[in-house]
Amino acid sequence: xAGYREHxxxxxxxxxxxxxxxxxxxxxxxxxxxxxxxxxxxxxxxPDLDSDTGRPTREVFGLLAAAAPLAxxxxxxxxxxxxxxxxxxxxxxxxxxxxxxxxxxxxxxxHRGMFHSIPALIIAAEIAFLAYKSDSLAVKxxxxxxxxxxxxxxxxxxxxxxxxxxxVRIRLRSSAGSAMKFVGKNFLPNVVTYxxxxxLTYAMLVDxxxxxxxxxxxxxxxxxxxxxxxxxxx
Numbered sequence: 001x002a003g004y005r006e007h008x009x010x011x012x013x014x015x016x017x018x019x020x021x022x023x024x025x026x027x028x029x030x031x032x033x034x035x036x037x038x039x040x041x042x043x044x045x046x047p048d049l050d051s052d053t054g055r056p057t058r059e060v061f062g063l064l065a066a067a068a069p070l071a072x073x074x075x076x077x078x079x080x081x082x083x084x085x086x087x088x089x090x091x092x093x094x095x096x097x098x099x100x101x102x103x104x105x106x107x108x109x110x111h112r113g114m115f116h117s118i119p120a121l122i123i124a125a126e127i128a129f130l131a132y133k134s135d136s137l138a139v140k141x142x143x144x145x146x147x148x149x150x151x152x153x154x155x156x157x158x159x160x161x162x163x164x165x166x167x168v169r170i171r172l173r174s175s176a177g178s179a180m181k182f183v184g185k186n187f188l189p190n191v192v193t194y195x196x197x198x199x200l201t202y203a204m205l206v207d208x209x210x211x212x213x214x215x216x217x218x219x220x221x222x223x224x225x226x227x228x229x230x231x232x233x234x
Contacts, residue, residue, distance in 0.1 A: 004048075004059065010157055011044020011150045018146050032139055035070075036146040039128065042067045043150030046124055047116045047158075047179070065098035071143065074133025114189045116158065116179045119197050121151040126200040130207060137208055155179040 019037025022028045028036070045060040069076065069090035076093070080086035114120055129144035158179035183190050205211040 004045075006161075007044055007048070007154050007157060008041075008059075011153050012041045014044065014149055014153050015040035015146065018149055022142055026142075028139070028142060032142065036142050039067065039071065039143055040146035040150040043124060043128075043147040044154050046147075046151055047120065047154045049115055061098050061101065065094045068097055068131070069093050071128065072131050072133070075131070078133070113186070114184045114193045116155060117181050117184065117193070118155075119182060119193050121148055121155065123193070123197055123200055124148070124151050126197075126204045129204050130200070140208075 015037035018040045019033040019035075021033075022036050023030050023033035042063045045063060048060050049064075072093070073086065073090075076086040076089045077083070080089045125144040125148040128147040129140050132140050132143045134140050156179075162179075184193075202211065
């Protein structure tokens with residue numbers, strides 16, 4: 001299994017290449033390319049959110065907590081109403097991820113579980129797509145693609161490190177196949193993962209305009225009445 005230095009170095013190189021390619025070859029602005037590169041770099045450590053060792057967990061949650069408010073700044077400005085409100089929400093988001101989410105995952109997850117899987121890669125990319133506020137579908141896709149690339153670099157590196165070359169023989173360690181998987185050993189994490197995947201996929205299709213939002217006018221009369229606002233009190 002690859003170590004912390006290997007993962008952060010490889011995802012950093014992937015992020016640099018992705019950001020440069022986005023700017024030079026795909027026509028995005030340097031700021032957009034740089035941000036996509038940073039998200040790629042951070043995403044390269046996301047599978048280790050379930051790590052049972054101290055340093056990777058602290059580092060990953062620290063990077064994620066710092067990157068999330070930056071990626072969601074458009075939403076935070078809208079929800080906060082002004083820069084001060086957005087700043088407060090950013091601090092709360094940082095604390096929630098850095099301390100609350102890390103504590104919850106430490107209690108509920110196991111290392112090399114469904115965080116190391118292809119469905120988790122797709123979920124991470126879809127969250128980035130939905131969280132990044134932009135009127136451009138191409139920009140949102142760029143950010144989601146960076147997260148997917150960084151996440152994939154981690155899974156691929158873990159699989160490569162599970163192969164041992166001993167002379168002319170190739171041996172597979174016990175960890176082989178535990179990163180690039182579609183299902184885990186436990187039933188409940190599989191159900192939760194795929195339920196979240198379907199929910200986020202639907203939300204992303206609606207957000208991108210590929211699926212229309214439900215039309216209230218076509219709903220039954222009792223549902224339309226329930227959706228109507230209450231009359232003002234006199």
